[in-house]
Amino acid sequence: MNEGKVLAQLLAQAEGARGDLATLSAIVEEAGELGAMRALARLGLGDDNAPGDVAELRELLSAWRDAKRSAWKALVGWLVRLASVLILAGLAVKLGFWDWIK
Structure with missing residues (x-):
């Protein structure tokens, strides 16, 4: 938790400096x-394998x-063919x- 220590130091600095803009900006960023x-980390993406996992998920989603x-294109194609057959049979x-x- 090195980030937590940096944030604590920035907060201590802000108390001493009465919250100048640079310190407040650094606090917000940290x-x-x-x-x-x-x-x-809560999502399970805080480790070194996370970029690969996200890339795999994107591939899977794609x-x-x-x-x-x-599947939609095939369904529409079959429906058009069926409608054409029905129209030709009716004609x-x-x-x-x-x-x-006969």
């Missing part, structure tokens, strides 16, 4: 970084999106195609 590190997009019945066959 507090934000400490909070981000804690959040990443593959999922591609598969979902392909064949309407135009008396069955009489031509």
